[in-house]
Amino acid sequence: QMARLGLQEGGEISADELILTIAEKNRNWKPEETQVLRTHADLVGWTESDNIPTRTEGDSPTGIGRGKYQVEMDSLRREALKNNPKEYQKYKDFTGSSTTYVNRYKNFKEQNNIPLTKKEIELFKNPDLDFSQVPEDLQTAMFYTDKLMKPNFAVKDLVKGKISHNDAWYKY
16 A cells, blocks of 8 residues: 555555556456455465565574575575585576576566666676565565466466465465
């Protein structure tokens, strides 16, 4: 709501509300359906980090999960597995959550003819983004685009009430 009020007063729309506005229009969602995705993000954020955007997994500087949604950093995952050769081999060339979130966000914006902001361009220069250092609205925007573009995520079923928030979180 605050982002929309700011826009009415001539301010900029937040990154997360921009994504939701586009999704709502492109998918012909009703406002209450869009609200379901907002609620889902809030519930996942609460489960993962108590909705603390600067949180690191275990409140440790080396915690793999970062930010409000505990998006995993590839470099920290590899570091954590370096003494386990079998597990390390599985992940050594793997690009995980942070890379996927960024790529889906970039692709969503490109597909909708929305240029990256200067701040986003600067942030995305790091191929292994630490989400605990990313502004909260951008973390949530990337959470949304991850779900909107994830091939097997049943976002339509979620917003239509066909699956619960718990099922969406557990299964996807």
